[in-house]
Amino acid sequence: MNRTRIKFCGLTRPGDVRLASEFGVDALGFVFAAESPRCLGLAQVEGLRAAVPPLVDVVALFMNAPGSVVVEVVRALRPNLLQFHGSESDAFCRGFGLPFIKTLPMGHSAADAPGETKRYPSASAFLLDGHGPGAQGGQGQRFDWTQTPILNRPIFLAGGLTTDNVGQAIRAARPFAVDVSSGIESAPGIKDGAKMQQFVDEVRRADRSAGH
Numbered sequence: 001m002n003r004t005r006i007k008f009c010g011l012t013r014p015g016d017v018r019l020a021s022e023f024g025v026d027a028l029g030f031v032f033a034a035e036s037p038r039c040l041g042l043a044q045v046e047g048l049r050a051a052v053p054p055l056v057d058v059v060a061l062f063m064n065a066p067g068s069v070v071v072e073v074v075r076a077l078r079p080n081l082l083q084f085h086g087s088e089s090d091a092f093c094r095g096f097g098l099p100f101i102k103t104l105p106m107g108h109s110a111a112d113a114p115g116e117t118k119r120y121p122s123a124s125a126f127l128l129d130g131h132g133p134g135a136q137g138g139q140g141q142r143f144d145w146t147q148t149p150i151l152n153r154p155i156f157l158a159g160g161l162t163t164d165n166v167g168q169a170i171r172a173a174r175p176f177a178v179d180v181s182s183g184i185e186s187a188p189g190i191k192d193g194a195k196m197q198q199f200v201d202e203v204r205r206a207d208r209s210a211g212h
Contacts, residue, residue: 003207004170005177006200007059007156010038012189014051019193021053023200026177028056032073033063033085037188038181045076059083059101070096083127090120099124101156106130106143117151126151127179130159148173163198167206174210178203 008020009029017028030048031038040048052058060079062070064086073079074096082100084093093100102123104116117126130143142160145168154176157169162183170178182188184195 004175004203006203007177007179008181008184008191008196009059009061009158009179010036010181010185010189011048011191012038012040012044013191014047016191016193016196017048017051018053020191020196021051021056023197025196025200026057027059027081028052029059029061029083029179029181030077030079031061032065032069033061034065035063042072042076045073049077057081061085062088064088067092067095074098081124085129090122093120094122101125101127103127103129103158106147106159114149114151117153123153125154125156125176127156127158128175145169145172148175161199163195163202166199167202167209170203170206171210 005026007027007029008025010031011017011020011028020028030040033039049058057080058077059081060073060077061083062085079098082093082096082098083103084100085103093102100123102120104126106128128148145157148155148157156177156179157173157175158179161169161178161180166178180199184191184199186192
């Protein structure tokens with residue numbers, strides 16, 4: 001049975017990292033975009049990284065960060081993947097020796113996405129978020145999941161996902177993975193254990209009902 005992978009993003013507390021891992025989450029996202037209320041400082045990285053068990057992927061998220069910042073974070077966090085939310089070029093994204101996910105904004109037109117993918121031939125996957133072009137992601141904005149484009153690489157679905165709608169999103173879009181941040185929080189960067197568990201349960205339920 002194929003299953004939808006799960007990524008929790010915007011973690012700021014080691015306890016949330018450990019709990020998410022216990023629930024069977026596949027990847028954990030750590031934010032280094034200065035505009036985000038979930039942005040981490042390098043002083044926080046060691047404790048968070050130490051809380052991640054083996055076989056859980058660590059993802060470092062950036063938005064138009066200088067290359068020197070990315071290098072510092074990679075050295076401190078030792079991520080498995082990088083995720084870029086800004087106007088970074090393919091050459092920039094691949095220049096750190098790690099696979100990367102490129103975010104595509106879906107807020108104006110899903111029809112633009114296939115063309116955008118051509119600009120990022122090196123991307124390992126694409127993350128579809130509900131924000132408009134040039135806007136910051138992670139705002140909990142959803143888009144019409146029935147309009148999810150067919151792309152030539154794995155799709156991470158993000159934007160406005162909650163425990164109430166993730167099953168609907170999976171059935172509509174059939175993504176490789178779902179990515180949630182605000183939908184499992186009690187406050188920005190503060191994850192809610194009950195919501196985390198329920199989100200995972202809803203993904204598994206959707207997989208079973210869809211025959212994944």
